[in-house]
Amino acid sequence: MLTLAEIINLLKALGDSRRLEIIELLLEKSFCVKALAKRLEISESAVSQQLKILREVALVRGEKKGYFVHYTVQKDRLKEAAEYINNLSQK
Template identity: 45%
Template sequence: MTDLELLHLITAPTRYQLLTLLLEYHYCVKALAAKLGISEPAVSQQLQVLKDCGLVTGERLDYQMHYRVDRTRLEQAVRAVAPLLSACQVPQSRLENCACEFAGTCSRRKAGKKA
């Protein structure tokens, strides 16, 4: 799995919320389900996706499995995609001067003419 695919996985709302909680503290499925207001099977399914891509690990404490984020893996994925994010910053002048094949119907161009 590429880092970009990994980032795509973690941007799903439920998985993002799970990661946010697990970055604060380690939780069991029951606690995560209660905090998110979703069923335990739904939490388990989402955790399995995160475990499969190496973002979450589990540790048995008594009768329950407690989960935590592998921060190293998460940071690795974010660092790998950071150059893409900085390359995505388009200067405002380029946004205002649409030069695409649909320039005649471009909403940016229309908005610029009204101003």
């Protein structure tokens, strides 16, 4: 179970439209920074900055494949945040 501070940090990370776009893309399949930058039409540096925030709250994880790091969503963290919000609506 996540602490309230962790929930708040997760929601803050998801509260940015660009980071939410990244999460949506990564839910389809894993991508490297270069591929995400191309799809989002932003710089690789901008993608890296957003991924850093998502990694800090453990929403994404990187795995080195050859020369590139491919990122995936940590669905369990996403589900925990969703469950918290769902529980709020049940009160």
